[in-house]
Amino acid sequence: MLHSRPVANIDKSNGYEAIAPDYIARRGSQGGGIGARVVAEWSQQLPAGGTILDVGCGNGVPISEVLIERGFRVYGVDASPAMVESFRTRFPGVPVQCSSVDDSDFFGRSFDGVVAWGLVFLFSEEAQRRLLAKIGGALQSGGLLLFTAPRQRCTWADAMTGQDSVSLGEEEYRRILESAGLVVIGTASDEGENHYYLARKV
Numbered sequence: 001m002l003h004s005r006p007v008a009n010i011d012k013s014n015g016y017e018a019i020a021p022d023y024i025a026r027r028g029s030q031g032g033g034i035g036a037r038v039v040a041e042w043s044q045q046l047p048a049g050g051t052i053l054d055v056g057c058g059n060g061v062p063i064s065e066v067l068i069e070r071g072f073r074v075y076g077v078d079a080s081p082a083m084v085e086s087f088r089t090r091f092p093g094v095p096v097q098c099s100s101v102d103d104s105d106f107f108g109r110s111f112d113g114v115v116a117w118g119l120v121f122l123f124s125e126e127a128q129r130r131l132l133a134k135i136g137g138a139l140q141s142g143g144l145l146l147f148t149a150p151r152q153r154c155t156w157a158d159a160m161t162g163q164d165s166v167s168l169g170e171e172e173y174r175r176i177l178e179s180a181g182l183v184v185i186g187t188a189s190d191e192g193e194n195h196y197y198l199a200r201k202v
C-alpha cells in the first residue's frame with residue numbers, strides 16, 4: 001500500500017530563509033546602511049510619489065525604507081517567509097508578497113522603478129535572464145532599474161548562505177538588458193564595494 005507523505009517545504013529563497021534572523025539583525029546594525037545612499041540618490045530621478053518594486057526586498061531595511069520615507073509607493077517581493085514577516089511588522093500597510101520572483105504576480109503591474117539589491121547574482125544564468133526580462137516588462141517606458149552584481153564575470157560562495165553566486169559580467173548584463181528593452185545609463189561601486197547597474201527602459 002502506498003502512503004502519501006507531506007510535501008516538503010521547498011526553499012525558494014536561495015538559503016536566506018534559514019539565516020533570516022541573523023541577516024535581519026546584521027542588516028539593521030553593523031554596516032546596515034549599505035545601499036541606502038545609492039538608492040536615495042537614484043530615487044531623485046524618479047517621479048515624486050512614483051511606484052517602485054523592491055525585488056528580493058528582504059526585511060526592507062534599508063532599501064525599501066529609504067524609498068518609503070521619501071514618499072514612494074513601494075511594493076516588495078521576497079521568497080523568505082521570515083524576511084516578509086519582518087517587513088510587514090516594520091512597514092504595515094506596504095504591499096509585500098512572499099513569493100519567488102518566478103511566481104510573483106507583481107510583475108504584472110507597471111512600475112516607475114525597480115530595485116534589486118543583493119539578489120540577481122543568487123540565480124543561475126538562465127534565471128537571471130528570465131528575471132531581467134520580467135523586470136523589463138514591468139517597467140514603464142522611461143522607468144529606471146537599479147541592481148547590484150559584480151562588474152566582472154565570476155562565481156563565488158555567498159558569504160552568509162554559502163550558496164553559489166554568479167555574476168555574468170558587465171558586457172553580458174548590457175546585452176541582456178538591451179534585449180529586455182533597457183539601456184545601461186551608468187555603473188559604479190558604493191562604499192561597501194557593491195557594484196551596481198543603472199538602466200532605463202527605452
Ligand SMILES: C[S@@+](CC[C@H](N)C(=O)[O-])C[C@H]1O[C@@H](n2cnc3c(N)ncnc32)[C@H](O)[C@@H]1O
Pocket residue numbers: 012013014016017027035055056057058059060061062063077078079080083099100101102116117118119122
Ligand atoms: C542578500 S538578501 C538582500 C535583501 C535586501 N534586498 C537587502 O538589501 O537587504 C537577498 C534576498 O533575496 C531573497 N531571495 C532569494 N531568492 C529569491 C527568489 N527566488 N525570489 C524572491 N526573493 C528571493 C532572499 O530571501 C533575501 O531576502
